[in-house]
Amino acid sequence: MNLETSLSTEEAILAAARKVFESKGFDGARMQEISDRAGINRALLHYYFRTKEKMFERIFDEALERFMPLLSTWDQDLEESWELKLKRFIIKFITFLKTNSMLFLLREIIRKPELLASKTEKHRKKLNKFVLYFDRLKQERLIRSDVDSRYIYVIIHSLCSFPLMNGIVFSYSLRISSKEYDELMAGYPEIISDLLIQLLKYQKN
Amino acid sequence: MNLETSLSTEEAILAAARKVFESKGFDGARMQEISDRAGINRALLHYYFRTKEKMFERIFDEALERFMPLLSTWDQDLEESWELKLKRFIIKFITFLKTNSMLFLLREIIRKPELLASKTEKHRKKLNKFVLYFDRLKQERLIRSDVDSRYIYVIIHSLCSFPLMNGIVFSYSLRISSKEYDELMAGYPEIISDLLIQLLKYQKN
DNA sequence: TTTACTTTTAACAGAATTGTTAAAATACTA
DNA sequence: TAGTATTTTAACAATTCTGTTAAAAGTAAA
Incomplete structure (x- = not known):
């Protein structure tokens, strides 16, 4: 051999x-x-x-393994500020997204929902770290407390995921080329970091 | 017959x-x-x-025709406030999303990008109404002027689209049932309306 | 009721696709 | 270099899927 x-x-x-x-x-x-x-x-x-199926599973597993480490961002250590954590997560997430793996994962999960449960079993614990972390931030009055952490979860992930998954459509709708869209998106992580921080910091009243 | x-x-x-x-x-x-x-x-x-192809095109066209009227929201009439417009758009958009058509459209556009240009040709003019409208709002100092309207476009559409397209994954990650997720999402349009309005209104400094 | 037209079905043809196998080519070891 | 194990290929088998066709069933009108 x-x-x-x-x-x-x-x-x-x-x-x-x-x-x-x-x-x-x-x-x-x-x-x-x-x-x-x-x-x-x-x-x-x-x-x-x-078989094709087995080959597919290998690819799927690998994409998932590349994604899961992102969730460790929300391990509860106290030294790093939540703003920094958030920025770090956004950058890493968007970098991951550029590999196309996210749309791939989503599409295949929709095709075969069992994949979700079977393949993420061993990462089960990581999945709810985000909510725990943000609940804690609220408890300690570090961020506004009037928005359900689950909404925050959904909002952050949507803002990170969709602009890259949907790039073709967005660039077409905005009447710019893919290249111009990529250039526009270079400034995107910073924009949403700022917006989210601004949003989470101040209580509406 | x-x-x-x-x-x-x-x-x-x-x-x-x-x-x-x-x-x-x-x-x-x-x-x-x-x-x-x-x-x-x-x-x-x-x-x-x-043929299968022709049947598919019929379905695709119909989904697109259901979607396109949403864009008329951004016709420039002066009577309605932008806050109301935004709320109206979010509600209508999220209602549309519940039909699954959005993921369908996106998936098929990615499979065959020509669909985008060929099928939206007759709606070409509608596509950039959003940016025109928001540029004007900025010009008239009704909203903050330090964020590119194209980012606002991307942000709003991402916040509306992704939570519904990605429902399976979100509900799994949040460890709640689909039903509970739907219930959670009932309050979502209001949340993001408020957030977006808050965000657009006040200039960061 | 007969006739003509439309709708529906069963059976078939052809193409595409996955998976198998036996043999050829290549690499390794003594 | 001879023999053995591994890697690669060509050819084949089996299945699945789309699309066709001719005949059967149904409908409407004279």
Whole structure:
């Protein structure tokens, strides 16, 4: 067994599969297209991964593993200010989003909702750290207390996710090119950091 | 020709097709599933619509036609306050979103980006009304002028769209049932209306 | 009731797609 | 270099899916 060669073939396949699954989705993806991209015979896909389904799961798992560490942002340590935490999260999140993985994850979860429960089982605990953290901030009067933390969760995630997932439509609606949209979006993390901080800081009255 | 019967068969097919295309996407949709749902023979689908592609286009067009009128909100009339306009838009938008059509549209546009240009051609003018309207509000000092209107566009649409498109994931992350999530979301339009108004009104300094 | 037209169905054809297998090519080891 | 194990390929099998067609069933009008 030649480990290096074997690994690089497997890597080539995975890279191709990632690309194809992310852009076409499981249903639209074709084994032929993946093997073409990887520059190998189609049967090799089955040699390495047995079935399309298993190959897909590998890609899905990897995307999830890249995403989950983001949630550690909300581990409750007291030293860092919530403003900094928030900024850090937004930057990391948006960077992740640029890889297209988010739309991929969402699309496939909608296709097959079982994926959500089965694949995130081992990250179960991480999932509600955000709400716990923000509840605590409210308790300690560091942020406004009149908005349900779950709304804050939804708002932050929406502001981070959607502008990148929906880039094609937004750039078209704003009548600018994809490139111009990307340039516009370069300033976006800062804008929403500021807006969110401003929003969370002051109580409405 | 029996018009009534024919119409109701066609309607049954369209309703079934809408359901299947929206949940599975074009690639995942099966003609067999659509005909089963409509309670008719599969060949009838072709009798009425010739091909899967043509049937899909009909569904896509209809979803777009339901969506486009929302944009008229931003016609520039002076009588209504921008706060009211905004509230009206958010409510209507979120109501539309509940039909699942938004995720459907986005998914299919990503699959086949040409759809965007070809299908929205006749609505081209409506698309940039938002930015024009908000630029004018800034000009007249009715809202803060230090945020690019295109960011405001992106922010508002993200806040409206994503919480409903991503409902499955959000409810899972927040550890509540779909039903509880829906109940939570009942209060959402008001929350973001207030937040956005608060945000747009006051200049940061 | 007969005739003509429309709607619906069953059966079939063709294409595309996933997965298998046996043999060829390549790499490794003694 | 010979032999063995691994990697790769071409050809094939099986299934699934879209689209066609000819005939059956239903409807309306003379």
